[in-house]
Amino acid sequence: MRTDMLIGGEWTTGGGPAFTSLNPATGEVLAELREATETDVDAAVRAAQRAFVSPEWGGLLPAARAGLLLRVADLLEEHAQDVAALETRDQGQPLGVSAGFSVPNAVEHLRYYAGWVTKITGITAPLSVPDVDYRTRREPLGVCGLITPWNFPLMILVWKLAPALACGNTVVVKPAEQTSLSTLRLAELIEEAGVPAGVVNVVTGGPETGRALVRHPLVKKISFTGSTAVGREIGAECGRSLKKVSLELGGKAPSIIAADADIDASLQGNLLGGLLNSGQVCAAYTRFYVDARRHDEFAEKLAGAAGTLRLGDGLDPETHLGPLVSAEQVEQAARYVAIGEEEGAELLTGGSRPDGALAAGFFFEPTVFAGVRQDMRIAREEIFGPVLTVLPYEDPEELAVLANDTDYGLAAAIWSRDIGTANRLARQVKAGTVWINMMQGLDAAAAWGGMKSSGLGREMGWEAIEAYTEVKSVWTSLV
Structure with a gap:
């Protein structure tokens, strides 16, 4: 199983201390991984930024980007049994959940958002200004930081990853330190699908790694799923730096x-x-x-x-x-x-x-x-x-x-x-x-997210397309 980090198309051990991932059914060590340092996070973000403006990704035609997402979905489905077993060993959920729900749901999301790639449109609107043509464009944000939880590691990652890539963004993923292995396996499949280097980067580690990602000035959006306490900290940090943020937090x-x-x-x-x-x-x-x-x-x-x-x-x-x-x-x-x-x-x-x-x-x-x-x-x-x-x-x-x-x-x-x-x-x-x-x-296709202390923003459906794009107004003089 893969335990290195993926940064700019290269698999690296990173510079931080080692930590273990345990099999919760036995308490035994399943794998040893490395904590990403601030330097590792910076390298991943800068790799994502280079990929964002590269012709290999930024210049890719929408139909080609959709094709890559469909290829990732096909590969995940092809390896579904092995990925589900890995998820079960690392997280503990029964195979009936991992193979019957988590992996199929991830495949569904990849295919659903592949369908959106060629349908992300702006509008035209009549203005009360003479001799002007007005339209809007939906454009990608740039580098997005995706911080995922340990309860459904693969599935919730894809809830964020699929729309982010569909809109043309690049990402740095920080999985929960307890359950990083299915994320790294998906990163391998993304490479195999032909997604350009640097478009998807994965850094492993705990809270300090997450803080470095949230605070990085080149990151334009953070999407976080986890506890309300941590979500409040992330929301406050994003507010100070004026980053876009989506938070799916706790519930009762x-x-x-x-x-x-x-x-x-x-x-x-x-x-x-x-x-x-x-x-x-x-x-x-x-x-x-x-x-x-x-x-x-x-x-x-x-x-x-x-x-x-x-x-x-x-x-x-x-x-x-x-x-x-x-x-x-x-x-x-x-x-x-x-x-x-x-x-x-x-x-x-x-x-x-x-x-x-x-x-x-x-x-x-x-x-x-x-x-x-x-x-x-x-x-x-x-x-x-x-x-x-x-x-x-x-x-x-x-x-x-x-x-x-x-x-x-x-x-x-x-x-x-x-x-x-x-x-x-x-x-x-x-x-x-x-x-x-x-x-x-x-x-x-169904919007998902919380009210009150359960979060901000929505995932899934068209709402996720809105969450990973921003609107630009274009005015053209007709005289």
């Missing part, structure tokens, strides 16, 4: 089970919506609002279903839930379980690490709390692990207020047999995405 998604909902029918969607990738999903359903008269029934059925899920190595086809990504995430989940019990919530299932054969890995049992109050920390703070909370409500008129009583606004779910009720709540809930009677769904 409510799932509203209306009084008329079919609990049995909604159970599977809520279980999967809360525990996909072991709960390491920004849009995971983690706050379940259930009519007080049916709270116990729902909580017990949810806990019973969660207790049947099989923990194991993601490479095992029998595994339902893989490990958390690191020991730190296990400790965080355990800490919040202790907090929930101290606050008086009722622990129905889970709440600890498994023993025996799984003890060496970063596993945590799927956990369900019942009788949770709105003011409890487990109902308000992002845990990013397999910890679900069930909250009873008395008055349906308070549902939107309860769902919105959070700093976050990334996503929400609503379950109701009454389409009017469901859509009224969808209007009232402050979230970037609302799913009605379904678990999370994603598509390259």
Whole structure:
């Protein structure tokens, strides 16, 4: 597996100290990588800037650029099995997620944005100025810094990379230090596809590497997915330097089970919506609002279903839930379980690490709390692990207020047999995405992003084209 950095078409070890990537299913060292220094980041950014103005990329016709993206998509699809297995070993997600969702979604995004390359247009508009022709052009920004998270490393990278390249930008990618390997493998495939040197650069490392990329004066845009705390720092830095910025941050998604909902029918969607990738999903359903008269029934059925899920190595086809990504995430989940019990919530299932054969890995049992109050920390703070909370409500008129009583606004779910009720709540809930009677769904054509502390800007769809371009006005005298 590739562990070097890609800078200007050359694979290099970089000048910083070594760090390890662990297999979260076993705790064993999977690979050793190098921390990019400020000098390495500068070299990558300058390589991207040279590529941006080069005839090999900057002068490439749109149809040719689209062809390169399609070639990358074909190669990723051709190597999908190996890339998915690498993602599972490095991140922990079961093969059903990596091979069935993450890699296919990345391929879909590459093909979708390849289709946009030849359709990025400006407008003409009538002005109240005589003898003038007016039009606009959408032009690429330049060098874009893409900082990606550890929960879906490959997929979320492509959400950023595909539109950035479709618009004609060049990029420097900084993957999460816990999960860099699928990014480096994709960089190999990008080279094989014939994308010119310097168009895509990858630097590895932790927070200091990311700071160097954010602060570099030649970087015109930062796209970041990660925690709200880090997003605030990046947003402030980009504000000072007047860089464009997109931030997809944390979440604490409510799932509203209306009084008329079919609990049995909604159970599977809520279980999967809360525990996909072991709960390491920004849009995971983690706050379940259930009519007080049916709270116990729902909580017990949810806990019973969660207790049947099989923990194991993601490479095992029998595994339902893989490990958390690191020991730190296990400790965080355990800490919040202790907090929930101290606050008086009722622990129905889970709440600890498994023993025996799984003890060496970063596993945590799927956990369900019942009788949770709105003011409890487990109902308000992002845990990013397999910890679900069930909250009873008395008055349906308070549902939107309860769902919105959070700093976050990334996503929400609503379950109701009454389409009017469901859509009224969808209007009232402050979230970037609302799913009605379904678990999370994603598509390259559907805008994605958060409100409030869940971020700024949108990815996917036409909105991503807007995010990676700027508009130029062109005036022409006709006399």
